[in-house]
Amino acid sequence: MPKMDFIQVKVKRQANPRLKPYWEEYRVKYRPYMNIITVLQELRKNPHTFDNRPSSVIAWEASCLEEVCGTCTMVINGRVRQACSALVDQLGESITIEPMTKFPVVRDLVVDRSVIFRSLKRLKTWVPVDGTHALGPGPKMGPDEALERYEMSKCIACGCCMEVCPQINERSEFVGAAAINQVRLFNSHPTGKVIERERLKALMEKGGIEDCGNAQNCVKACPKEIPLVTSIADVNRQMTLNLLDLLKK
Amino acid sequence: MKSQAKLIVVGGGLAGLMAAIRLAEGGYTVDLFSIVPCRRSHSVCAQGGINASVNTKGEGDSPRMHFEETVYGGDFLANQPLVMGMCEAAPEIVYLLDRLGVAFNRTPEGNLDFRRFGGTRFHRTAFAGSTTGQQMVYALDEQVRRLEAQGLINRFEGWEFLSAVMEEGSRVRGIVAIQLASMEIRAFRADAVIMATGGVGMIFGRSTNSTICTGSAAGALYEQGAWYANGEFIQVHPTAIPGEDKNRLMSEAIRGEGGRVWTYKNGKPWYFLEEMYPKYGNLVPRDIASRAIFKVCRQDKLGVDGKDVVYLDISHLDKNMLTKKLGGVIEIYEKFVGDDPRKVPMRVFPSVHYTMGGLYVTNDHMTNIPGLLAAGECDYQYHGANRLGANSLLSCVYGGQVAARTAIQYVEALESSSESIGAKLFDQEVKKQKDRNDQLMRSRGKENPYHLWEEMAAAMTEHVTVIRKNDGLKAADQKLTELQERVKDVNLNDLSEWTNQPLIFTRELENMLLLARVIAQGALRRDESRGAHYKPDFPERNDKDWLKTTLAAYAPEGPKFSYEKVDISLMKPRERKY
Structure with a gap:
């Protein structure tokens, strides 16, 4: 001291x-x-x-x-x-x-960090339920899967990952790592999955996942130690699979 | 008048989010106000979990047991039919949260896992690690975003409530709020307003509450004629890390998972809670554990190193389990203290934690002012004289649901819409609020609002927490009266009309002082001991004289008190003994 x-x-x-x-x-x-x-x-x-x-x-x-x-x-x-x-x-x-x-x-x-919440709206990071009335228990889920989702779900929307990202600047609209991690979180939920394509599509637009330069500063800056780089890689994989799927049709 | 009805929810924590969702699902347009982005509301600080008697462990738990333990834990001051309604709704609420994607911990079979909490011997608490409140806020916030995308909810984040717009002697027709960045003051029309603005921890300075928990909105409404009930019931949580800026909560879940409280006696560890309360041990309700720690430290002088400190020990527990179930709180201790609780016992002491009292509401969550409702920590229902752990998240969600239902019934029966009222009523209230700001901006006195706040907090913490004596309570109230005078002589040290934080804080301080007097005077009058309210000079509960709800109504010279019968129709009061 x-x-x-x-x-x-x-x-x-x-x-x-x-x-x-x-x-x-x-x-x-x-x-x-x-x-x-x-x-x-x-x-x-x-x-x-x-x-x-x-x-x-x-x-x-x-x-x-x-x-x-x-x-x-x-x-x-x-x-x-x-x-x-x-x-x-x-x-x-x-x-x-x-x-x-x-x-x-x-x-x-x-x-003013309101851009963080606007991104979440655009990326539809929610579970599309029929309503909040009583519809019985949710889907079963193994403890390890639940734990993995919990780790992603600890994001406090602080913006640290955006602050350290070289791809976020006055000339770029990159959504940043936290938003992409939220896409992974909701795409991993049994009901959240239902609209996974809409989320991936939104990430293909301007400022989407393509803008990630893989500097990996985000994961080091995250105060909650969320595996952000893993999340980006996983969502990238989902994008590829989704594209292949679309091509097949 | 369903088609044009418009509703306002003030507060973006769990109760407010739930209410807003239900209103929007009912087809109404909602304006949702919050000081901070909803995702940063104080509900995120709730750690341990949410109670629901789903009995997945086959222990014979039931909503009836949950009801009985909640009423008993609250020392019979809660209105029982509401508690019963909440406990019966609890399983469906937890299922709902699960459907919304809350990352609850699960059993090997994939069911929701439940842990033990204070005041019960059942595994009744569903949890997401030790950041359950955070996870619940996120799930509901995302649902609000879904409804926002459909154009049903408008968010006003970064706006603070200043006052209600009220027709003389009649009903609420809207609110006046201020945008914290631009300082713009505006009126918003509404056919009903649901308040969900949380507790009043900041009145005590350092507490486990967030800095936004000033109770300012409730204080402003009290001044406008809303009754404030059971103000004297303030929960002191037994285990927090004492800090200069706040006391950081160390969840009851720590003891639920096997953590033990001890100090040294004759050179050996003394597990005093286990010795004093063999049946419940470390999981006695919070008021009882806090008093025991006070006795050990202050009366027996047996605190660790002779200080106001006891140990909370998890070093004997399985490290893997600790990380999975308590990672969040362990991280807080590591970051703010620097030690690893898996290796060394944590140093803790009781701290102001929860506001059992609040805005008076009837069984359907309507205040005494038509069109004004309240839900969550800012209302006074459900918890009586002491709240059981993991019942707060439940009462927030349930209260939000009930308030939304009542608000819809109310606006559907309304004969005229707020839109049909002339602008004058709203303009007048806006002017009143602007004038108050101008007055403060012009004030060139010698008092710093942050100093005054510290003085208030010191008096309240010394006299109006775990141990209350009538002369101390009188001294506290006298101090509060003095501060109410001195705040008139304030100097903001900031002349800016843009993001003027001392101005906002001074207005909050004035409202805190109003409620502080309700708390101190309510405590002074109640000559008995019940739940969190303990007077050594009146150590017994006195049902004959005091089994009643305290009601405070504003008057310029100080609160006017009256009392209301408690609804004990479902369970007969008996002695509370753990």
Whole structure:
């Protein structure tokens, strides 16, 4: 554990989507067991820069604080991650905090990640049930298969995999690894399978699976250790089989 | 008036998602509001599972047993017919979730697996690892997306509820909400509004709740005339990792799978829950386990290293089983503490966890204001004075279903639609909310809202949690009154009209203070001990005077209390002893 009295914090700020970003430096009194959330909480209680100039309160978002909601994702010391599980004792006494770069900034550290949910809508990642009224038990499934689906289903839609993907930039509409993993998840469900072709078709369109450059950064950045590369490979295989199937007809 | 009816659901957790789905399936258009994208709602924090007596283990479990244990666990304060309805619906609800693709753990035959939880000796809890709430939210969120694609549901994510639009002395006709990014304030018309806005953990500062669980919407409605019931019943969960920013829940499932709680006594491990409660052992209900840990640490001074800490130990259990069934919570402990619970016992202490009280609703989930309904943690039904583990996910889904059904009946019987009302009513409410924001923006006082919040939380945590004494409760209420004055002298430290978070927080704080007074004063009045409400000066349950629901109605000088009979028509109260 490093010995320090104060932490130097540099925050990339931006008042609104139209204005230019700028850096502001702060100083926060160190306490053991701090995480980036407690650092930001300290700064809103005492919004002053390192040289004691009054500063507006930094805008940032958080919710569950236990890495299960994905809200507080930001770039900390150059690495995209959740602020809640970024422990100061592991970061050192000089810390930089920036908003994610692949999503439009709303203000300061708040970004607009609604594209993630729009993609899910387009890819129909749901089980197409007849309704939510009582229709008896669901399909039986072996424990190993259930466990495999559970691992895919832990995605918190944080966007880390998109942040590190070289294929996602201003000139590309690539949906990213998380969305493709969701396609695999729902194509693996006995009822979800019913519309697997619709999902694969949507992935053939612009920004679909073709855009994956196989950099494999996604799987390393995923805080939930979801086998994203395996998911992409599996969906690629499904695409090929589907194409062969179509050709046969 | 079915054709043009429009409904609003506020809150995108389990109760809200379920209600929205049912309304859309009924053919109605729904506006669904949520502070965060629904997928990030607090329901994702629920870990252990969802109760349903399907008796797949051949233990002789039944919905009737589930009902009896829930009512008994709640120390007889719950209205029984509702609990019975929920327990009878539970198996179908779990089957539904399975159909929707929730990745539940399964038996070798491919059936749903069930684990043990507190307050029961049956295997009654279906689970998806130890992130069951997360998996359920995802499944329902995807169904909402399916209905969204059909044009039946409109999402307003990133919007926060400010107030209801109400016809004088009559009914709810819509809401006013604010977009958190642009700060745009707008009125939305609706023929019925279902609130599903969760609990109030933030009133206590550090709790197991998410930061969005302020209870602000319920507080605002209370100020507008909705009754708040059983506010004093706040559940303290026995096992959480104490933290600076929050206390992180260590699921009851850990004990359900064989985890043991202990501390040192005379140099040897002392499994005090097993010794005190031989029949249920580590799986006594939460209020009882939390009080035992308080006694061991505070009274006997036997906490680990003399601190407010006991051990929660799974190091003796099969590592493979642990990963499959408890991977999610083990990961939380590893990430936030740095130790591997498979090797060393976890250090835990009780934490504020669940809001049993909430907006008053009748048996069909309608509040005292026509057209305004509530479901999920923000209502007060089902759990009485103490909630059993794994009943919250169930009550959220069931409550959402019942509220949707009632809302449909209500709008079908309505004579005039909200669209037929002149704009004035809505404009007035929008203006009122804008004026309040302007007032806060102009305030150049000396109080920082986040400091005030900490002061409130400290008073509430000290006096209004596990052990309650009347002088302490009075001191807490006095502090709250002081804070209500000081918040008028606030300085936001932010003049921006774009994404002004201190402004939003100050408004939430005002509403938290309103409910905090309901909680503290409700506790002060209730001179007995029942479930989570424990007064050492009145250590017994007193059915003669206190087998009744607390109702708080807003008045400017402080809450006005009245009491309502509890419906005990299905099971006679008896002494609660584990």
